[in-house]
Amino acid sequence: MPSKAGARLMQGNEACAEGxxxxxxxxxxxxxxxxxxEIAEELALLLPKAGGKFIQxxxxxxxxxxxxxxxxxxxxxxxxxSGPGFSLKQEGIGFxxxxxxxxxxxxxxxxxxxxxxPTAPAQGDxxxxxxxxxxxxxxxxxCPSSVAETFxxxxxxxxxxxxxxxxxxxxxxxxxxxxxxxxxxxxxxxIAVAERPRPQVSPEQYLPYAAGEDLVPPxxxxxxxxxxxxxxxxxxxxxxxxTKRIEVDALTRRLDAxxxxxxxxxxxxxxxLVDDAEVVVFAYGITARAASRAVRDARAQGLKAGLIKAxxxxxxxxxxxxxxxxxxxxxxxxEMNMGQLxxxxxxxxxxxxxxxxxxxxxxxxxxxxxxxARLREV
Amino acid sequence: MAMxxxxxxxxxxxxxxxxxxxxxxxxxxxxxxxxxxxxxxKDQVCVVSGIGCASRAPGYLDFNTLHTTHGRAIAxxxxxxxxxxxxxxxxxxxxGDAAAIGGNHLIHAARRNIxxxxxxxxxxxxxxxxxxxxxxxxxxSYASTAPYGNIEEPFDLCDLVYAxxxxxxxxxxxxxxILLWKLIAKAIATxxxxxxxxxxxxxxxxxxxxxxxSAVEMLKWQKEHGVTVAGAAKMPAEDLAGKFRIGELGARTxxxxxRRYAAIIDAAQRGEGGExxx
Ligand SMILES: Cc1ncc(C[n+]2csc(CCOP(=O)(O)OP(=O)(O)O)c2C)c(N)n1
Numbered sequence: 247m248p249s250k251a252g253a254r255l256m257q258g259n260e261a262c263a264e265g266x267x268x269x270x271x272x273x274x275x276x277x278x279x280x281x282x283x284e285i286a287e288e289l290a291l292l293l294p295k296a297g298g299k300f301i302q303x304x305x306x307x308x309x310x311x312x313x314x315x316x317x318x319x320x321x322x323x324x325x326x327x328s329g330p331g332f333s334l335k336q337e338g339i340g341f342x343x344x345x346x347x348x349x350x351x352x353x354x355x356x357x358x359x360x361x362x363x364p365t366a367p368a369q370g371d372x373x374x375x376x377x378x379x380x381x382x383x384x385x386x387x388x389c390p391s392s393v394a395e396t397f398x399x400x401x402x403x404x405x406x407x408x409x410x411x412x413x414x415x416x417x418x419x420x421x422x423x424x425x426x427x428x429x430x431x432x433x434x435x436x437i438a439v440a441e442r443p444r445p446q447v448s449p450e451q452y453l454p455y456a457a458g459e460d461l462v463p464p465x466x467x468x469x470x471x472x473x474x475x476x477x478x479x480x481x482x483x484x485x486x487x488x489t490k491r492i493e494v495d496a497l498t499r500r501l502d503a504x505x506x507x508x509x510x511x512x513x514x515x516x517x518x519l520v521d522d523a524e525v526v527v528f529a530y531g532i533t534a535r536a537a538s539r540a541v542r543d544a545r546a547q548g549l550k551a552g553l554i555k556a557x558x559x560x561x562x563x564x565x566x567x568x569x570x571x572x573x574x575x576x577x578x579x580x581e582m583n584m585g586q587l588x589x590x591x592x593x594x595x596x597x598x599x600x601x602x603x604x605x606x607x608x609x610x611x612x613x614x615x616x617x618x619a620r621l622r623e624v
Numbered sequence: 625m626a627m628x629x630x631x632x633x634x635x636x637x638x639x640x641x642x643x644x645x646x647x648x649x650x651x652x653x654x655x656x657x658x659x660x661x662x663x664x665x666k667d668q669v670c671v672v673s674g675i676g677c678a679s680r681a682p683g684y685l686d687f688n689t690l691h692t693t694h695g696r697a698i699a700x701x702x703x704x705x706x707x708x709x710x711x712x713x714x715x716x717x718x719x720g721d722a723a724a725i726g727g728n729h730l731i732h733a734a735r736r737n738i739x740x741x742x743x744x745x746x747x748x749x750x751x752x753x754x755x756x757x758x759x760x761x762x763x764x765s766y767a768s769t770a771p772y773g774n775i776e777e778p779f780d781l782c783d784l785v786y787a788x789x790x791x792x793x794x795x796x797x798x799x800x801x802i803l804l805w806k807l808i809a810k811a812i813a814t815x816x817x818x819x820x821x822x823x824x825x826x827x828x829x830x831x832x833x834x835x836x837x838s839a840v841e842m843l844k845w846q847k848e849h850g851v852t853v854a855g856a857a858k859m860p861a862e863d864l865a866g867k868f869r870i871g872e873l874g875a876r877t878x879x880x881x882x883r884r885y886a887a888i889i890d891a892a893q894r895g896e897g898g899e900x901x902x
Contacts, residue, residue: 294892299706304732308699315703337693468688469708471667475683477691
């Protein structure tokens with residue numbers, strides 16, 4: 247039950263909640279933490295109106311656990327948190343990844359580590375979002391840079407999660423979460439909503455972890471006659487534990503191959519003035535807003551600058567960086583951390599262009615002038 | 625009904641992982657007899673567990689089954705019960721799983737009084753990880769991490785869960801298997817959070833270190849130390865030291881959580897309440 251179509255002033259966190267409802271969210275479990283709390287508050291209000299369920303759990307571990315249970319029972323499910331809570335959720339994220347249970351985990355980044363500056367923005371969780379849980383695992387991480395983008399992108403987060411049966415991390419930052427901007431809510435009929443693949447065979451024939459050509463095994467809801475087993479132990483196609491080397495190997499390789507197959511469908515990148523650019527900024531989240539201004543200012547001053555705005559951080563959009571690196575002499579990577587994605591940019595650029603980081607870690611967003619100055623240097 | 629226990633088992637997944645003499649199988653048998661006596665539809669039963677020897681049980685059961693992370697079974701079960709309140713959701717857990725790492729989820733589920741039946745297989749030890757002490761290891765007992773004797777006091781789990789708000793709490797043992805079955809049946813039939821502590825034996829890791837070399841000795845210990853609620857009421861306190869009470873320890877009617885939430889949905893859909901800032 248999405249809110250009424252039309253233009254509205256919304257806060258980023260509100261757009262996240264509204265977008266999730268539009269995507270078909272029916273279960274939310276969370277534990278309050280700044281700067282993500284408004285998402286829970288909004289959903290406590292909206293979910294029951296749509297016949298959905300909201301619960302405030304006793305902690306973040308309980309919250310991620312509850313959404314996985316809810317998803318297995320057939321509901322589109324989400325949790326939202328920030329830094330310290332995101333750390334607590336890691337074991338559960340690994341469980342969802344390995345058992346292929348769709349769910350969306352929102353992390354509104356704040357200054358860390360530890361309690362840090364709870365009310366101030368940072369982009370320090372980019373690597374944790376990718377590798378926070380133990381073990382080799384695929385994951386999709388999306389990152390919006392505006393309130394309108396938050397609304398649209400959280401819908402994609404659900405669609406990816408359901409379509410490909412994987413947890414999706416939605417990595418916001420404090421600025422995007424708390425600022426208010428115009429969002430044009432589309433009519434329900436204009437919103438594409440994906441559903442998880444469900445079994446087309448009888449319970450007797452159902453193999454819960456046997457995948458077809460798209461490498462995604464159909465998923466039955468609990469309570470619909472398919473009495474199957476789900477475990478975080480390494481499992482075979484039947485869903486039961488295995489330690490056979492060939493099966494252990496096969497599971498990790500299938501999940502990796504599934505991610506590769508999904509990659510073109512889950513990679514969202516905006517290229518702005520990149521085609522003829524001599525210098526390119528690679529940015530994400532609120533930093534991409536400053537970068538877009540910096541690029542315009544540079545052009546006004548006669549410097550051919552361009553912007554790669556990544557809305558998908560993982561899988562990393564290698565191809566966009568590789569192509570830009572072929573033409574540009576340098577790529578600047580401003581981040582509100584000591585340099586996390588800059589290393590990925592460097593890897594993808596593979597020496598074709600100079601890659602230069604720009605770090606800001608004083609609890610303030612990076613300004614257009616700072617980026618412009620770096621563009622003029624390189 | 626009276627189906628054979630095998631009707632509820634995934635016999636193709638046997639042999640099970642439990643050691644010879646382990647009491648977990650007896651407790652599981654009581655769970656299945658309880659389910660059978662209630663005539664539940666297998667499709668509408670969901671069995672959830674954490675990590676440990678006890679938590680391996682769902683893999684052998686022909687229901688909707690979920691083997692989760694250590695201590696979190698009740699939290700996973702909460703999500704399932706909220707989405708499908710019509711299902712019977714049963715949690716099978718060990719004493720470490722339920723009382724140590726999962727202790728917070730246990731008391732909060734009891735406080736909410738959500739309709740989940742929890743059976744705790746209490747073997748007084750961490751079996752899966754080879755015999756470290758748990759929050760249920762008796763004071764003075766030995767464990768691999770209490771080589772000089774355990775100086776901690778165990779919980780009275782039933783008192784804890786009842787004080788937290790559960791609708792039903794009871795205790796049985798592997799020795800008192802028929803009583804245990806009846807208690808579990810009542811727990812599953814409860815409209816609210818219910819908890820049954822099943823005292824069981826781990827000859828491999830608890831018995832060996834604590835001068836009870838065989839399962840038979842450990843079952844005899846259960847027989848001699850279990851006192852019925854009625855019996856305990858008549859006994860002087862000093863005679864009860866070192867004994868454990870068996871039977872129904874608490875039963876009351878309190879509103880069940882998912883029913884309360886259904887009322888919220890009704891109100892929200894009628895447009896009542898739900899103010900942002902009153
Ligand atoms: C987060 C986490 N910590 C620790 C472990 C290791 N571990 C596995 S089972 C277990 C204890 C199980 O004991 P209990 O719950 O009493 O069940 P039992 O094996 O005795 O049936 C521990 C500590 C784990 N799997 N996960």
